[in-house]
Amino acid sequence: MKRLRMNQAISLAIAEEMERDERIFLMGEDVAEAEGTFKTSEGLLARFGPSRVRDTPISEMGFLGAAVGAAVSGMRPIVEIMFIEFLGVALDQLVTEAALMRYLSGGALHAPLTVRGSAGAGLGFGCQHSQTLERWLVGTPGLKVVVPSGARSAYGLTKAAIRDDDPVVVLEPRALYGRREAFDADPDAVIPIGVGEVLGQGDDVTIVALGQTVETARSAAADASWAADVVDLRTIQPWDHELVAESVEKTGRLVTVEENQFTGGWGAEIVSSIVSACFVSLKCPPMRLTAPDVPVPYGELERQYLPSADYVRTQVDVFVKTDTVPSAWWEELS
Amino acid sequence: MKRLRMNQAISLAIAEEMERDERIFLMGEDVAEAEGTFKTSEGLLARFGPSRVRDTPISEMGFLGAAVGAAVSGMRPIVEIMFIEFLGVALDQLVTEAALMRYLSGGALHAPLTVRGSAGAGLGFGCQHSQTLERWLVGTPGLKVVVPSGARSAYGLTKAAIRDDDPVVVLEPRALYGRREAFDADPDAVIPIGVGEVLGQGDDVTIVALGQTVETARSAAADASWAADVVDLRTIQPWDHELVAESVEKTGRLVTVEENQFTGGWGAEIVSSIVSACFVSLKCPPMRLTAPDVPVPYGELERQYLPSADYVRTQVDVFVKTDTVPSAWWEELS
Amino acid sequence: MTVASETNEALRRRAALQESRLELFRRMVEIRLVEDRIIELFGEGLIPGSTHTCQGQEAVSVAVAAVLRPTDTVACTYRGHGMALALGVTREALLGEIFGRKIGCMGGLGGSMHLSDPTVGLLPTFAIVGAGVPIGVGAALAAQLQGTEDVSVSVFGDGATNIGGFHEGLNLAAVWSLPVVFLCENNLYGEYSPIARTTPVTDLAVRAASYQMRSEVVDGQDVDALIDAIAAAVARARDGGGPTLVEAKTYRYAGHSRSDKATYRPEGELERWLQRDPITLFKTKLVDEGVDGSALEAVWEECRLQLEQSIEAVLASPLAEPSDMLANVTAGRI
Amino acid sequence: MTVASETNEALRRRAALQESRLELFRRMVEIRLVEDRIIELFGEGLIPGSTHTCQGQEAVSVAVAAVLRPTDTVACTYRGHGMALALGVTREALLGEIFGRKIGCMGGLGGSMHLSDPTVGLLPTFAIVGAGVPIGVGAALAAQLQGTEDVSVSVFGDGATNIGGFHEGLNLAAVWSLPVVFLCENNLYGEYSPIARTTPVTDLAVRAASYQMRSEVVDGQDVDALIDAIAAAVARARDGGGPTLVEAKTYRYAGHSRSDKATYRPEGELERWLQRDPITLFKTKLVDEGVDGSALEAVWEECRLQLEQSIEAVLASPLAEPSDMLANVTAGRI
Ligand SMILES: Cc1ncc(C[n+]2csc(CCOP(=O)(O)OP(=O)(O)O)c2C)c(N)n1
Ligand SMILES: Cc1ncc(C[n+]2csc(CCOP(=O)(O)OP(=O)(O)O)c2C)c(N)n1
Ligand SMILES: [Mg+2]
Ligand SMILES: [Mg+2]
Secondary structure (H helix, E strand, O other), X not given: OEEEEHHHHHHHHHHHHHXXXXXXXXXXXXXXXXXXXXXXXXXXXXXXXXXXXEEOOOOHHHHHHHHHHXXXXXXXXXXXXXXXXXXXXXXXXXXXXXXXXXXXXXXOOOOOOEEEEEEOOOOOOOOOOOOOOHHHOOOXXXXXXXXXXXXXXXXXXXXXXXXXXXXXXXXXXXXXXOOEEEEOOOOOOOOOOOOOEEEOOOOOEEEEEOOOHHHHHHHHHHOOOOOEEEEEOOEEEOOOHHHHHHHHHHHOOEEEEXXXXXXXXXXXXXXXXXXXXXXXXXXXXXXXXXXXXXOOOOOHHHHHHOOOHHHHHHHHHHHHHHOOOOOOHHHHHO | OEEEEHHHHHHHHHHHHHHHOOOEEEEEOXXXXXXXXXXXXXXXXXXXXXXXXXXXXXXXXXXXXXXHHHHHOOOEEEEEXXXXXXXXXXXXXXXXXXXXXXXXXXXXXXXXXXEEEEEOOOOOOXXXXXXXXXXXXXXXXXXXXXXXXXHHHHHHHHHXXXXXXXXXXXXXXXXXXXXXXXXXXXXXXXXXXXXXEEEOOOOOEEEEEOOOHHHHHHHHHHOOOOOEEEEEOOEEEOOOHHHHHHHHHHHOOEEEEEEEEOOOOHHHHXXXXXXXXXXXXXXXXXXXXXXXXXXXXXXXXXXXXXXXXXXXXXXXXXXXXXOOOOOOXXXXXX | OOOHHHHHHHHHHHHXXXXXXXXXXXXXXXXXXXXXXXXXXXXXXXXXXXXXXXXXXXXXXXXXXXXXXXXXXXXXXXXXXXXXXXXOOOHHHHHHHHOOEOOOXXXXXXXXXXXXXXXXXXXXXEOOOOOHHHHHHHHHHHHHHHOOOOOEEEEEEOXXXXXXXXXXXXXXXXXXXXXXXXXXXXXXXXXXXXXXXXXXXXXXXXXXXXXXXXXXXXXXXXXXHHHHHHHHHHHHHHOOOOOEEEEEEOOOXXXXXXXXXXXXXXXXXXXXXHOOOHHHHHHHHHHHOOOOHHHHHHHHHHHHHHHHHHHHHHHHOOEOOHHHHHOOOOOOOO | OOOHXXXXXXXXXHHHHHHOHHHHHHHHHHHHHHHHHHHHHHHOOOOOOOOOOOOOOHHHHHHHHHHOOOOOEEEOEOOOHHHHHHHOOOHHHHHHHHOOEOOOOOOOOOOOOOOOEHHHOEOOOEOOOOOHHHHHHHHHHHHHHHOOOOOEEEEEEOHHHHOHHHHHHHHHHHHOOOOEEXXXXXXXXXXXXXXXXXXXXXXXXXXXXXXXXEEEEEXXXXXXXXXXXXXXXXHHHHOOOOOEEEXXXXXXXXXXXXXXXXXXXXXXXXXXHHOOOHHHHXXXXXXXXXXXXXXXXXXXXXXHHHHHHHHHHHHOOOEOOHHHHHOOOOOOOO
């Protein structure tokens, strides 16, 4: 058992994989000398040298594209996008090029590329450095997207991403980098892509969470008058339909807890699929707990913006009691 | 009444608005001398001159950014993105800059910017020139997205976009540019953003369609054994929740017809919201008719990929008769 | 712009800076003190998120402010406190923003990276590297189209010259001969990376040749040299002579951001630059010009006092409220 | 790569081209005839979508193929038929793709813009302008990391030199001294826009100076001059001498794409270029070298015959099927 911060777990996962496979290398802005803005590549330069751990210019399009080219040429690059928002200047290389390499070559090529980016709110970085943006990625044929919820899943999912033969994006909740978690760091403790996990069991409601909302949902459930299956989705594309459906068949109630805005949030995808699959078992309409449809605010307000454990508990209280969806906090305001 | 092709209707709408307001100008690749790759700026250079109708270098990031700068400086730019996929090299300027200008300036600035792009499949352009990609845009606070379904709505929505004081994206179904439609081209026949339209009435099912699937849905409904409210959504952000909810309250059945892939498609948003709003009225789970989760194929196969009127009719037949969602064609194959 | 008295104060501060060399000196001192104090405040954990200060680069900011008219436009970066203060933004508007107060530039919703004040020409500062370059070009395009004599200045760092938006922006400005000045603050580092690691040329000004654009390298620690270079470029732009790339060789004394101790700097480098401190150099010059040295010394204490008063005022002023985050997303309310 | 005999045929064709100057001539003729015929076939409405032909630019393609090893990599554009044929791709694989047949380069799912054959080093041709530049850089990075002596060539047009990816790619290659050759086919137009409308420099090779990179301008109609320039650049790259930007001055005889009649060209321009037709120039040279002129004349007829046979074979071969579109999206099946 190790007790590591999430950024340490990521460094460890990368190091072990690089040790195992010479084709793996890491590049990004300040990942080498500085060991990553969020210290997610601690010790890697010292251990693997500047050829396999590379600082890049500020050229997201350039180095992401270079990673695509290296990936189809027999390497297995890991690219760090410091803040996932910066994909806005490079999205083409990921979704229009990398994701299609296998298809465009009739299966002759493939792009075993890992793109890691810090994502999400909670650190007070303001509206251009606090988003999750999985909506830019989910739905892209050929692309997979995973989201760890702490050190343990970061370790296992990072390994899975690196070992996958197709492009995988790891959206690392930046608010969790500094949080410690104890886990069994077996070098082969890979968490398979596409497989979620039920944390805690309960018959009243299924709560689906992702990334930092997993902890929110667990805290909410811990002191609640209801009992929930809390599902850590872990992969958002392709997501674990079976696991969620099975739980909803049992509980008859579905809640998603998302840190993103309501519109365009991943919860809509889950709700729309699960409603089809489990219509007759549903006791009530699903409920999505999200942030309001506004940019991520700075400072104190960021806490209000993100769904808190208290908020989740209160809303689920009403939901389970009345089998109706209570209005969101901002609907009361506006 | 005029009978125009959709590209002519767009040219006309732009011309009339440019006539009305000197601050409006158009830029993009080959929009001036060549009058647009899809002839959507016919006659504009001759009429308004090279200063207000500008050919740009191949620099989507550069000229989209320039449009943002001009918009906050008192102009009302229209930018053409020849194929909406090219936003992949410029997305930052639209979703991270333009959409936030009002917010970032505490309301002191705003960006009255229209971004028009050709979108969607049907012309055999292959996987990098045939997507709709509204998923890159929907959910962005500060951004609006409209999708015309023919010459009439292109005319009215283009005007609405140009007159709006915030950034609006017009996704023009490229397969429809050459189609004619007769309509009343009253210079003030603006179609308000956020307002859908019910075409044809029926009690059995609500079919929500967008862009080129509006015609698909209408054809399917024309010869069917069931009667449908066919809703042309017209705006996908913010979409007309009330109109759809009202119809579903009446019919008890919801179908979306989308030309995009299932995962990440706009239908999930509609389904997830409407299920909450209309849960007790629903006779059965909603059904989403989409393309499979694969890149858009070329040639003959493109016809198979897109949901056809026949396919929609057959699927809705089963749906209405059995109140269950039949499997999609590709589920039978794989 | 929202508060009328605020506006007047910013314009008054701008005029003051342009009227006397003593005021120019005072503003540099103010910037230095504000930046030092911000680092302290962050250090005390009083402020969330991050911040990017500009100690050592004050001469560039005040030179821009000394040359430009308030109707001219500045597109600046997250390292924007100095530019904001120089252009006229009040200490209260800056610190208010950082402390999340309603009197902040954007109502306390944005934080350190997001300043703006259109009344003195400051566009929202850009947190995405390179984003402001094409946007500055767009402001110049607006001026050209409107037939005003306004000029736009895009300010960015050395690292930003490796990003696509720089290239596209400069090309566009050159081919359309727009009234814009590209001002590169070459402080030798992009985050933790020395320029040589990311950039194969030492004088970034050489890049202007790719666009047949004029360029100049200027001593970034010498206010007067800067004023001359910027004034010449601005005058040429105003006269229809097109864009110029000005490279100011400068240095940032602090780390890249709040958490950076700048341990990557070679020994003695900081000390060498401190010997050419822009404030000291300017003081010597003013004394040579006959200004009383002790008056200049007194400026430090005066500024310090004013700063503490400003901080008190800010801390006594109301915080941004939850409902504030629902405003300024689009023209209406969310 | 999928069909072994195909593979061998492509390699054989590549070797043949490298072994004799007559074969080099023959390949240019083949390319010309294939392109002319493709335009005809599109004109007859037999093929959906669009196509971009390269008549007039054949010398560049065969020069690249003459210089490179099959393990070297080429990142080329949608205007890629000539490059594909030159590198060794068979007429059947090219035409099969355009006709949507299983024997096409990507199984008939992609069409004219999407060719590839890794066995002769052809990466999927890029339909997004500039996308192939960083990807070619990545192939070179792989070679450097793997310690092979392979070289990568990025081929793109004049218009592509205005897009961000060009700038970022060249900078990255220079700062890492990668074995890559940037080959710009300057055919004077980007779609319908003459270069002067979009680009403030005439010799695009000057842009190499921004990266302290070597560059050369070469006559794009002279096979031998091209071979010399490309061979020198490739040799330097192989020897660890870093990247070079080679600008080939050339001309496309046809319009930009299927639907373009190229009416925007100044009178006489095409005729002037036809006088320096690369095939004619090379023929004259071969005759000077003692090759029998009538043998060269006969090549046209031989190629014409082979082409018709290929078309027949392609039209008799099976079309891509619906289930094909579900393969090659990720490692598994959809
Ligand atoms: C597109 C993008 N990539 C990366 C970053 C992260 N980042 C912020 S500042 C910075 C360094 C910029 O260096 P430079 O342009 O020299 O400006 P300086 O900070 O030195 O003023 C980086 C990499 C960003 N904000 N945007
Ligand atoms: C990012 C992007 N923008 C625009 C286009 C549309 N487009 C395709 S080819 C082309 C012209 C390219 O010109 P050039 O680079 O000179 O190459 P050429 O076609 O002359 O070979 C354009 C604008 C595109 N495919 N990708
Ligand atoms: Mg710098
Ligand atoms: Mg060209």
